[in-house]
Amino acid sequence: xxxxxxxxxxxxxxxxxxxxxxxxxxxxxxxxxxxxxxxxxxxxxxxxxxxxxxxxxxxxxxxxxxxxxxxxxxxxxxxxxxxxxxxxxxxxxxxxxxxxxxxxxxxxxxxxxxxxxxxxxxxxxxxxxxxxxxxxxxxxxxxxxxxxxxxxxxxxxxxxxxxxxxxxxxxxxxxxxxxxxxxxxxxxxxxxxxxxxxxxxxxxxxxxxxxxxxxxxxxxxxxxxxxxxxxxxxxxxxxxxxxxxxxxxxxxxxxxxxxxxxxxxxxxxxxxxxxxxxxxxxxxxxxxxxxxxxxxxxxxxxxxxxxxxxxxxxxxxxxxxxxxxxxxxxxxxxxxxxxxxxxxxxxxxxxxxxxxxxxxxxxxxxxxxxxxxxxxxxxxxxxxxxxxxxxxxxxxxxxxxxxxxxxxxxxxxxxxxxxxxxxxxxx
Amino acid sequence: xxxxxxxxxxxxxxxxxxxxxxxxxxxxxxxxxxxxxxxxxxxxxxxxxxxxxxxxxxxxxxxxxxxxxxxxxxxxxxxxxxxxxxxxxxxxxxxxxxxxxxxxxxxxxxxxxxxxxxxxxxxxxxxxxxxxxxxxxxxxxxxxxxxxxxxxxxxxxxxxxxxxxxxxxxxxxxxxxxxxxxxxxxxxxxxxxxxxxxxxxxxxxxxxxxxxxxxxxxxxxxxxxxxxxxxxxxxxxxxxxxxxxxxxxxxxxxxxxxxxxxxxxxxxxxxxxxxxxxxxxxxxxxxxxxxxxxxxx
Numbered sequence: 207x208x209x210x211x212x213x214x215x216x217x218x219x220x221x222x223x224x225x226x227x228x229x230x231x232x233x234x235x236x237x238x239x240x241x242x243x244x245x246x247x248x249x250x251x252x253x254x255x256x257x258x259x260x261x262x263x264x265x266x267x268x269x270x271x272x273x274x275x276x277x278x279x280x281x282x283x284x285x286x287x288x289x290x291x292x293x294x295x296x297x298x299x300x301x302x303x304x305x306x307x308x309x310x311x312x313x314x315x316x317x318x319x320x321x322x323x324x325x326x327x328x329x330x331x332x333x334x335x336x337x338x339x340x341x342x343x344x345x346x347x348x349x350x351x352x353x354x355x356x357x358x359x360x361x362x363x364x365x366x367x368x369x370x371x372x373x374x375x376x377x378x379x380x381x382x383x384x385x386x387x388x389x390x391x392x393x394x395x396x397x398x399x400x401x402x403x404x405x406x407x408x409x410x411x412x413x414x415x416x417x418x419x420x421x422x423x424x425x426x427x428x429x430x431x432x433x434x435x436x437x438x439x440x441x442x443x444x445x446x447x448x449x450x451x452x453x454x455x456x457x458x459x460x461x462x463x464x465x466x467x468x469x470x471x472x473x474x475x476x477x478x479x480x481x482x483x484x485x486x487x488x489x490x491x492x493x494x495x496x497x498x499x500x501x502x503x504x505x506x507x508x509x510x511x512x513x514x515x516x517x518x519x520x521x522x523x524x525x526x527x528x529x530x531x532x533x534x535x536x537x538x539x540x541x542x543x544x545x546x547x548x549x550x551x552x553x554x555x556x557x558x559x560x561x562x563x564x565x566x567x568x569x570x571x572x573x574x575x576x577x578x579x580x581x582x583x584x585x586x587x588x589x590x591x592x593x594x595x596x597x598x599x600x601x602x603x604x605x606x607x608x609x610x611x612x613x614x615x616x617x618x619x620x621x622x623x624x625x626x627x628x629x630x631x632x633x
Numbered sequence: 634x635x636x637x638x639x640x641x642x643x644x645x646x647x648x649x650x651x652x653x654x655x656x657x658x659x660x661x662x663x664x665x666x667x668x669x670x671x672x673x674x675x676x677x678x679x680x681x682x683x684x685x686x687x688x689x690x691x692x693x694x695x696x697x698x699x700x701x702x703x704x705x706x707x708x709x710x711x712x713x714x715x716x717x718x719x720x721x722x723x724x725x726x727x728x729x730x731x732x733x734x735x736x737x738x739x740x741x742x743x744x745x746x747x748x749x750x751x752x753x754x755x756x757x758x759x760x761x762x763x764x765x766x767x768x769x770x771x772x773x774x775x776x777x778x779x780x781x782x783x784x785x786x787x788x789x790x791x792x793x794x795x796x797x798x799x800x801x802x803x804x805x806x807x808x809x810x811x812x813x814x815x816x817x818x819x820x821x822x823x824x825x826x827x828x829x830x831x832x833x834x835x836x837x838x839x840x841x842x843x844x845x846x847x848x849x850x851x852x853x854x855x856x857x858x859x860x861x862x863x864x865x866x867x868x869x870x871x872x873x874x875x876x877x878x879x880x881x882x883x884x885x886x887x888x889x890x891x892x893x894x895x896x897x898x899x900x901x902x903x904x905x906x907x908x909x910x911x912x913x914x915x916x917x918x919x920x921x922x923x924x925x926x927x928x929x930x
Contacts, residue, residue, distance in 0.1 A: 303686070584893065597793060
C-alpha cells in the first residue's frame with residue numbers, strides 16, 4: 207500500500223517538476239561572471255546575484271578584479287582556452303581576443319533583446335563587434351564632459367553653451383577676468399593622471415585615428431594643433447594642477463575652487479550632491495563637451511566566452527543584469543551611467559537630475575570609443591604627459607607617438623570599430 | 634657483532650639519499666628552472682598577443698636588439714640606476730648613522746628602534762599611496778610643513794626631477810629601517826675588547842670607527858647593499874601607486890617597463906628579452922659588489 211501511495215505521489219509531482227523545468231530550463235548550471243572591482247558594476251551584480259539564482263536555478267559565481275588584473279585574466283583565459291569565465295566584463299582594451307568571444311546575434315534576435323539603447327551605444331565600437339557580428343552587450347555608458355558652476359556663470363553673465371574648444375577657451379578667458387583676485391580657477395583637470403589627457407585631445411582633434419591601411423595614424427597637422435591647444439589649457443588651472451589625480455581634481459571642484467572641470471561625470475556625480483563632501487551642491491551642471499572631436503566614451507560590455515560550457519545560462523545572466531530597469535536602478539543606487547534612453551526620460555529622475563541629464567545625454571549621443579589597444583594608448587598618453595610638463599614640444603610628442611605606433615598592430619576588431627565610427631582615413 | 638664496512642653504508646644509503654633529494658630537486662626544477670627556460674625560449678621568439686595568439690616563430694636575438702635600441706627601455710634603465718643608486722646610498726648612510734644613534738638596550742632606545750622600523754612593515758602599494766597624499770602639491774603635509782618655515786614646496790609629482798626624488802624619498806623612508814636593523818646587529822657583535830684596546834691606545838672615536846668598526850662591518854654592509862639593490866631594482870608596486878611611472882616616462886623603471894610589456898601590452902617575446910637583460914644587469918651589479926667584498930683593501 208505504501209509503495210502505491212509513493213508511486214501516486216511521484217506521478218502527482220511530475221507535472222509540477224515539468225513546470226519548474228520549463229521555468230528554469232538551465233537550473234543546476236554553473237557560470238562564472240567577471241566584473242571590475244570598482245564598488246559600482248561589481249556591487250550592482252552582487253545586489254542581484256541571489257535573486258537571479260532563485261529565479262533561474264543557475265549557480266552564479268562573481269569574480270571582481272582591479273582593471274589591469276581583470277584584463278590580464280580575460281586575455282590569459284581566452285588565449286590558453288582555459289574557459290574559467292563564462293561571462294566577461296570588458297571594453298575594447300581586450301579587442302585582441304575578440305575572436306574568442308561568442309557571437310550573440312542569434313540570442314539577441316531570438317529574445318528581441320535591445321530595448322531603448324542610446325543609438326550610439328548600440329553601434330559597433332561602443333558595442334563589441336567582431337567580423338560584423340555582435341559579441342558584446344553594453345551595460346554602462348559614461349562620456350567625458352565639462353561640469354560648471356551655475357552660480358559663478360550666472361554672476362558673470364556667462365552661458366555654458368560652447369560648441370567648440372575655442373568657444374570654451376574664450377569662456378575661460380572671461381571667467382579668468384571675472385574671478386581675478388579670488389582663489390577660484392577658471393578650469394581644473396586631472397593632469398597628473400596622465401592616462402586622462404587623451405580625452406581632451408580627442409575632443410579637440412578632428413581627423414582619423416587609423417589610416418586607410420589599418421595602421422595607427424593621425425592627421426599630423428590637426429593632431430599638432432590639438433596637442434598645442436590641449437597643453438595651453440593648463441594655464442587656466444590652479445597652481446600645481448599638473449600633478450592632480452582624478453580625486454584631487456574632483457576635490458578642487460567640489461571645494462569650490464574651480465569654475466569648470468573636465469571630467470568623467472560619473473566619478474563626481476554622487477559626491478557633488480552630497481553636502482558632506484561638496485560645497486557646490488545644487489550649484490553645478492553638465493555642459494556639452496566641445497568639438498570638433500568627440501567625447502571619450504566608456505561603455506562596459508558583457509561578453510560570453512566561446513569556451514563557456516553553459517552559453518545559454520550565461521545569456522540568462524546577461525539579460526538579467528542588462529535591461530532598462532536594472533540600469534536605472536544602478537544609476538540611482540551606484541551612479542553608474544545607463545546606456546538606456548528610458549533612464550534619462552524618467553520624469554522623476556529628470557526632475558532630480560535636471561542639472562545633469564540634458565548635458566549627459568547630449569555628450570553620450572556624440573561619444574565614441576577609441577580603436578587603441580593599451581600599448582598604443584600608453585605610448586600616446588605618456589608622450590602627451592611629457593608635453594604637458596614641458597619636457598617636449600607638440601611636434602616631438604607626435605613624432606614619438608608615431609614612432610611607437612609603427613611597432614603596434616591594430617587588431618582587426620578595432621579597425622572595424624574605427625571604420626564604423628568614422629575614425630578611419632578614407633581610402 | 635660484525636660491523637658493516639663504510640662503503641656498504643654509503644652504497645646502502647644512496648637510494649635513500651636520492652629518495653629524499655629528488656622531491657626537492659623536482660620542486661626546484663619546476664619553480665625555478667622551468668620558468669627560466671621558458672622565458673629564455675620566449676625571449677628568442679616573436680610573440681605579441683595583438684598580432685597572434687601563438688608564438689610566431691624563432692627570431693634569434695632580434696628581441697634583445699630591439700629592446701636595447703628602444704628609447705623607452707634605455708630611459709627606464711637610466712631611471713632605475715638613478716632611483717636605486719640614490720635610494721640605496723641614502724639608506725646605507727642613514728641606516729648606519731641611525732644604528733649608532735639608537736645603540737643601547739634601554740626601553741627608550743628599544744622604543745625608538747621599534748618606531749623607526751614601522752615603515753618597513755607597510756605594504757609598498759599602501760606606502761606609495763600614503764606618500765602620494767603627503768606629497769600633494771596643494772594640500773600635502775610635506776608642502777604644508779615647508780610653508781611653515783617659509784619654503785614654497787615643489788610640485789613633487791608633476792616635475793620630472795622632483796618625481797624621481799619623490800620615489801627615492803619613499804624608498805629611503807621605507808627601507809632605511811632594514812639597514813638600521815642589520816647594522817645595529819653587526820655593531821652589537823663587534824668584540825668590546827678591540828674597542829677597549831683602541832681606546833687605551835688613544836684612538837679617537839672617528840679613527841676607531843674608520844679603522845676598526847668599519848672594516849668589521851663591511852662584509853655585512855655589502856651583503857645588505859646587495860639585498861637593497863635587488864629589492865630596489867625589483868620595486869614596482871610603490872612606484873605604481875606613487876607616480877604610475879610618470880609624469881610622462883620620468884619614473885618609468887625597468888620593472889615597470891617589463892610589467893607593461895608583458896602584462897599590459899602582452900608583448901611576451903619583448904618582455905622576456907627585457908627580463909633577461911634586467912637579470913644580466915642585476916647580476917653584474919651584484920657581482921661587482923661581491924668583487925668589492927673579496928678585494929683585499
